[in-house]
Amino acid sequence: MTTQILVIEDLPANLKLLRVILEAFGYKVLAAEDGYAGLQTAREARPDLVLCDLLMDGLDGFGVAREIRGDTILKRVPLVAVTALVTDGVEQKVFDSGFDGYITKPIEARKFVPQLEKFLPENLRTSTLPH
Amino acid sequence: MLKRFIGAGDAQKLLSAQNLELFLESVPDAMLIVDSGGQIAMTNGRVEELFGYSKSELVGSQVEMLMPAAHRKRHVGFRERYVEAPRARNMASNYELQGVRRSGEQFPVEISLSPVPVGSDILILSAIRDVTERLERERRARANEVELEKLVNVNRFLFSLSHELRTPLNAISGFAATLLMGLSGPLNDEQQDHLKTIEQSAEHLLALINQLLSLMQPEFNSENMIIEKIDGRDAASAVCKMMEREASAKGLSFKLDGPEKPIKLKSSHRMLTQILINLVGNAVKYTDRGDVTVRIRRCGRGDGAAVQFEVTDTGIGIPDEARERLFEMFYRANRDQEKEGTGIGLFISQQLAVRLGGRIEFSSAQGQGSKFTLSLPQKGV
Known part of the structure; x- marks a missing residue:
């Protein structure tokens, strides 16, 4: 079965970018434009990995991480923050909130997939080459 | 009584x-x-x-x-x-x-x-x-408060500016990269060339944003800087390692010169590193032939004991008319040289040096090279 990655990102342009990159590497992309929608999708579809923006209206990325880590079914899913927040102390807060990884925007498109595949079990990685 | x-x-x-x-x-x-x-x-x-x-x-x-x-x-x-x-x-x-x-x-x-x-x-x-003096003291205290408040506001502003600028930059550089990666099909040479220009410009913009952000690092506020016993030699050699690749890519000879033993001083490791990155980075950037040397030495005694970090290059040098303004914010000497830069690096470096109780001085001969000397007090601030 194709590996599913849920992307929670409120800016359509950035969502589209992640979709283009991930699909090119053979991943199935599920998308949500805010934290609550993201959680709902996660509970229904049980993705293999979640990429999540931090600053969003409504439920923000930190809130998403809290909910996911408190959910009996979702709590072990790899969760990676993709954010334009880069100030001192943010990284620590990201890990403290339950994220497994922290990738800053602007992302480096060529390194992005290898960066996040570190958080996927080997059998779920597609390939590091675009299809 | x-x-x-x-x-x-x-x-x-x-x-x-x-x-x-x-x-x-x-x-x-x-x-x-x-x-x-x-x-x-x-x-x-x-x-x-x-x-x-x-x-x-x-x-x-x-x-x-x-x-x-x-x-x-x-x-x-x-x-x-x-x-x-x-x-x-x-x-x-x-x-x-x-x-x-x-x-x-x-x-x-x-x-x-x-x-x-x-x-x-x-x-x-x-x-x-x-009460002339007392009123003056009160006036200064009020002015300091206003300054501090301004600093906090500037920090908030820079914080949101950084976030707001990075967000759209993500799509700009990201899609330029996906096109260059061929994810949307093959490109001709001209298309590739133009996309590379977009990517490079986006990188330049990111460098600007990062430098703006370094203005708001907590260390920029003296109250938050961590002064500890550090090894100046260690700090310099770490920075040199970081810069070595760039220097050798340009064919420059690059060396660190100093005593074998550690050079201990009380200072902020992060601030010292940031200053050295700026100084060594500039030396490499503005030198096309020859060498870049980083020299460390102790000088002075007792309360005046200092550690000097000297960064010497054989680059284009600093024009006479730029000397006085070199440490100003957004000022760039050699603007016509088509080197990318923001005019913030030396400004920040000098600010940090002063906060550490030291200063940066320079000497330069146009066309022959420059020497920047960072002096920091051995006993800290």
């Missing part, structure tokens, strides 16, 4: 006119005794010093001579009402009182008044204090 030690009768004797003068002289404030008609009856030396008149000029004159002309008339009224209902108090503190020197110069004063009944008449004892 006085009465308890010497008895009421003695106190009367003690306050003979002559002793009263001695008493006034012993007081640190300027003291005036004025009669109910506003005539100066007695003064001390502080009044002479403060206002520039001699005692003989003061005694017998109207006290209003010591006030700005505009206040004199009003003061006569104040004085008459005071004599009718005298009590010890500070003079109107709700507006700023001014004294006038013989020279005409005005200065802020604080005055306290005490009525002294003498028979059926009343004398008024006033203590006058020049």
Whole structure:
């Protein structure tokens, strides 16, 4: 079965970018434009990995991480923050909130997939080459 | 109080006119005794010093001579009402009182008044204090608060600016990259070339954003910097390792020169590293041939003991007209050289150096190279 990655990102342009990159590497992309929608999708579809923006209206990325880590079914899913927040102390807060990884925007498109595949079990990685 | 030690009768004797003068002289404030008609009856030396008149000029004159002309008339009224209902108090503190020197110069004063009944008449004892310095201190304290608030606002602004600029930059550089990666099909040479230009410009923009952000690092606030025992040699060699690749890519010879042993100093490791990255980075950037050398040494003794980090290059040098402005924010020497830069690096470096109790100096010959010297106190700030 194709590996599913849920992307929670409120800016359509950035969502589209992640979709283009991930699909090119053979991943199935599920998308949500805010934290609550993201959680709902996660509970229904049980993705293999979640990429999540931090600053969003409504439920923000930190809130998403809290909910996911408190959910009996979702709590072990790899969760990676993709954010334009880069100030001192943010990284620590990201890990403290339950994220497994922290990738800053602007992302480096060529390194992005290898960066996040570190958080996927080997059998779920597609390939590091675009299809 | 006085009465308890010497008895009421003695106190009367003690306050003979002559002793009263001695008493006034012993007081640190300027003291005036004025009669109910506003005539100066007695003064001390502080009044002479403060206002520039001699005692003989003061005694017998109207006290209003010591006030700005505009206040004199009003003061006569104040004085008459005071004599009718005298009590010890500070003079109107709700507006700023001014004294006038013989020279005409005005200065802020604080005055306290005490009525002294003498028979059926009343004398008024006033203590006058020049508060120029105190007001100046208060003004500076207020200004500091305003500065600090500004800094906090600037930090907030830079914080959101960084986030707001990075967000769209993500899609700009990201899609340029996906196109260049061929994710949307093959590209011809011209398309590739243009996309690379987009990518490079996006990188430049990111460098600008990062440098703006470094203005708001918590260390930029002296209260938050961590001063600890560090090894200057270690810091320099870490920075050199970081820069070595870039230097060798340009074919420059790159070396670190200093004693084998650690060079200990009390300073901030992060701030020192940031300064060295800027200095060494500039040296590599502005040198196309030859070498870049980083030299560390101790100099001075005792309280003046310092550690110097010297970054020497054989690059394009600094034009004479740029010397004075080199450490200004957003100033760039050699702007015409098509080197990317923001004009923030040296500004920040100098700010950080000053916060660490040191400074950066430079010497340069155009076309031959530059030498930047960072001196930091060995004992810290």
